[in-house]
Amino acid sequence: MNNNKIILHDMCLRDGMHAKRHQISLDQMITLATALDDAGVPMIEVAHGDGLGGASLNYGFAAHSDEEYLAAVIPRMKQAKVSALLIPGIGTVDHLNMAHQVGVRSIRVAAQCTEADVTQQHIALSRKLGLDTVGFLMMSHMLGPKELLAQAKLMEGYGANCIYCTDSAGYMLQDDVHQRIDALRQGLKSETEIGFHGHHNLALGVANSLTAVAAGANRIDGSAAGLGAGAGNAPLEVFNAVASRMGIETGVDVFKLMAVAEEIVVPMMDQPIRLDRDSLVLGYAGVYSSFLLHAKRAGKKYGVPSELILMELGRMKTVGGQEDMIEDVALNLRDAACETLHK
């Protein structure tokens, strides 16, 4: 495997938006992005946590529009490419065109891993615009390796030059990662790149990313200090340090990235990004990581334990985007508790 060079992709300014309730300021974006750029991180994602067009009552309105964030960051990059996530059903090709116009160089079209055929028009347009085009298969734990490959091939056929196995729930064990990445590597065209996006809900963010590399992935998502949904993404400075020890080349300065994490990202956090009970439940039950803060808020508002809300969302087999069900479940749990009291 030609795994000598691994492309690191930082998620702080997109997945990290979940952990910051989409309230990252333009100044914070610029400071963090320029520091990541200076550390040599080759790709940086910038958008609402739920991708372009994610601003909503359901997911939360961001402090600024996607366009304002992108326009603030992109001109300041010396070497890093800025990417944006787009989830069809939430964002549209209008958002994609906007992102292209403000200088986004990579579009990651994300879909629930079973629904790749909703991405055709977006992947095709992104490719036509000459952008690095990624098919991003969310909640990849929900499909076996063969079925995941079939969905990946759809995206490859629409024009994606890179396919991601995305562990949105932080549920996968190392063997799960190995089997899926291996199936993608064996089954996709040799020129198609393969990426892995981990969450740290079972403390496997770094380990799973290493497994992915060993199985043939060459792009790894993470975020400095893990700033991301759930227990965070794979902490990028940790992955980079381990990669350096293992002789895996990333081109990213180990100490500069440590400094970004320690001195810029950690002070930005509204709450410590750590593996608390709710995040562990996400990883244990296979629940979409960005449900975390919504469930904590709904739990508080309706007086029901947030971990019960998350377990119920797992039992219902909810997928990314169904944040509306969090309040619905909380109301049901509250009503059920009231009924029990009255019996």
Next chain:
Amino acid sequence: MNNQQNEKINVALIGSGNIGTDLMVKALRSEVINPLWMVGIDSDSDGLKRAAAAGLKTTHLGVDELIKHIKRDNIKIAFDATSAYVHGENNRKLQALGVQVIDLTPAAIGPFCVPAVNLEQLIEQRANNVNMVTCGGQATIPIVAAISAVQAVAYGEIVATIASKSAGPGTRKNIDEFTRTTASAIEQIGGAVEGKAIIVMNPAEPPLMMRDTVHCLTVEPPDQQAITESVLAMIAKVAQYVPGYVLKNGPVFDGNRVSVFLEVEGLGDYLPAYAGNLDIMTAAALRTAEMLAIDSNWLRNEA
């Protein structure tokens, strides 16, 4: 029996996919309209086979074949459940022959029609092509309209979650049409100043029922009692033609946010009951056709 059937208004169904076939099953029960033709483009389609078995005239040669029979078979109304790409052409051919068109594609050439909200108005306006918005729109716009009827709504947002198995290839190929069309109908028919629509497909087994959530931001603090009454009355109105349309939670009030949580269970006519999204489209289209047909003076004028 024959006489009775002749009094019904003859209609044609164009498109033999999930929507067209489900609509046929419902139309066969109608006291008002008589589904006479089913038009497809694939002789092997399940919909065409079912239509033939149910005694409809069928063709797999598309609208051009149907056109030859419009006058002789006295077709007054056509439902178009094909795709936005071909609807314009279908519409032109049908209108040239004076056929009332009910558009179930996202093409939206004609005005949006959400029966519980604006069908009476459309009948008065004699719109000869009406568009049924989207499944998510049919499920949620009545609620936005019910809130707007009480006080001004600055922003209306809907989240429609459907079972993966109920989403046909047309919807999947052009998912942007769903979000755009629904958002614009939230504004035009729902009365929100700004609209947004989100659609999620869920692959769970067994498949989940269609869920729809409506979030609105009112301009002034919400009048909770008046909004609750208006929403409940509207749900009852929609449930007249979509029996599986139920309130699950809400209205919930949080500052100026009003949220309503709905579920739509289908009748299981063609796809199983989880496909409430299919049901609400076809039930709304059937309701529209029946109301238009009952307004018979108007139909005669058009013909």
